Amino acid sequence: MKNTFYLLAIIATFIFSSCNRNPINKIFDTAKKEDNVIAVSLPGWMIKKGVSMAMKNDTVVNDVNTLNTIAGAIKKVRVLVKSHSSEAFTANMNKQVDNLSSKNFDTYAFIKSDENKVTVYGKEDKDKLKDLFFYVNGDENMAILHLKTDISIAEFQKLNLSFNKDKQKNN
Amino acid sequence: MRIITSFLLALFFTATASAQVDAIDKFFNQYQENKDFTVVYVSPKMFQMVSKATNEVEDKELKALIAGIKGLKILTTKVESAKYYAEAIKKLPVNEYETLITVRDKGQNVKFLTKGTGDIVNELLLLVGGGEDFVLMSFVGNLDLNNIAKLAKKINIDGAEHLEKIGKQ
Numbered sequence: 395m396k397n398t399f400y401l402l403a404i405i406a407t408f409i410f411s412s413c414n415r416n417p418i419n420k421i422f423d424t425a426k427k428e429d430n431v432i433a434v435s436l437p438g439w440m441i442k443k444g445v446s447m448a449m450k451n452d453t454v455v456n457d458v459n460t461l462n463t464i465a466g467a468i469k470k471v472r473v474l475v476k477s478h479s480s481e482a483f484t485a486n487m488n489k490q491v492d493n494l495s496s497k498n499f500d501t502y503a504f505i506k507s508d509e510n511k512v513t514v515y516g517k518e519d520k521d522k523l524k525d526l527f528f529y530v531n532g533d534e535n536m537a538i539l540h541l542k543t544d545i546s547i548a549e550f551q552k553l554n555l556s557f558n559k560d561k562q563k564n565n
Numbered sequence: 566m567r568i569i570t571s572f573l574l575a576l577f578f579t580a581t582a583s584a585q586v587d588a589i590d591k592f593f594n595q596y597q598e599n600k601d602f603t604v605v606y607v608s609p610k611m612f613q614m615v616s617k618a619t620n621e622v623e624d625k626e627l628k629a630l631i632a633g634i635k636g637l638k639i640l641t642t643k644v645e646s647a648k649y650y651a652e653a654i655k656k657l658p659v660n661e662y663e664t665l666i667t668v669r670d671k672g673q674n675v676k677f678l679t680k681g682t683g684d685i686v687n688e689l690l691l692l693v694g695g696g697e698d699f700v701l702m703s704f705v706g707n708l709d710l711n712n713i714a715k716l717a718k719k720i721n722i723d724g725a726e727h728l729e730k731i732g733k734q
Contacts, residue, residue, distance in 0.1 A: 502614075504606040506597065516610065547614065 417497045418527055418540050421490050425474050425538065428483060433474040441468045464549055470542040477535050487536060491515075491529045499527065509533040521547050588657050589690075589703050593638055596649075605639040612637070612706075630716055635706035639725075642699050650674060650694020653701055662690060665710075666730055672696055675727055685709060693727055700727065 445465035502514040510532045517525040528539040596602045616631040662678035673696030680688040693700035
């Protein structure tokens with residue numbers, strides 16, 4: 395009787411944890427099982443180091459310190475690129491990505507041109523951007539990018555990005 | 566009795582407003598997956614973030630413009646533009662908009678439809694068809710028409726150049 399109880403408890407725990415699994419992890423796990431896949435995962439400290447090195451001579455961002463703060467809020471970046479996608483795989487991925495809307499993810503932007511589609515999803519919690527997910531779907535190729543973050547929406551204000559290219563050239 | 570009438574009126578206006586949005590959404594959804602179409606959708610949250618991140622001094626106009634936009638949808642194609650234009654005119658509730666500009670030149674129709682008052686409009690619909698391209702562009706928010714014209718130079722997509730016509734009005 396005790397063994398049966400333990401078995402049921404383990405099964406219940408497994409089912410519960412599967413149901414609550416991060417949908418992004420599930421997408422990455424599904425894609426990783428396929429052939430022709432390249433996946434890279436970078437920890438937060440590496441991103442921060444890389445951004446601070448890359449931004450030393452950049453004029454787009456006026457406040458490097460703010461960018462460093464934002465880079466510091468990125469906990470993890472994952473990229474996965476898959477080539478020669480089958481129709482079944484693409485359909486499965488589309489289904490899983492579409493399902494993000496029911497898991498508290500908002501569609502931030504969607505762009506489609508010819509066979510290429512880019513969809514940007516975001517998940518916020520208490521005015522903080524927790525997840526940013528890019529889904530790029532081409533004819534036979536697919537790429538997904540996930541940023542696990544803890545960026546306060548207010549921090550964006552401090553970024554002070556300039557899109558005025560002419561002024562930048564003159565400076 | 567008065568309460569019931571007010572309630573029914575409120576219900577009627579809500580249903581009418583949502584039907585208009587639905588018609589545009591339906592049209593977009595209908596062709597979203599069609600490979601002949603280019604589709605762009607930018608959500609209010611995305612505009613909110615970009616607006617916050619934009620430089621207050623150097624991009625004052627852009628910041629003001631983005632801050633006013635609550636949603637943008639663009640649907641374009643180079644295939645059978647006259648057919649899609651006619652379909653859009655038929656399916657979208659164009660008679661509920663105020664026609665700002667109508668241009669007909671060498672078989673190409675350009676229509677700017679708005680909702681709102683004065684220079685500030687709540688909704689702007691651009692319809693182009695009959696020529697090389699079919700364009701359906703929908704802006705929602707508190708839009709300054711003068712700023713929208715300036716946006717034409719910032720959007721690198723077929724049909725966006727028509728937005729400049731608002732500025733020339």
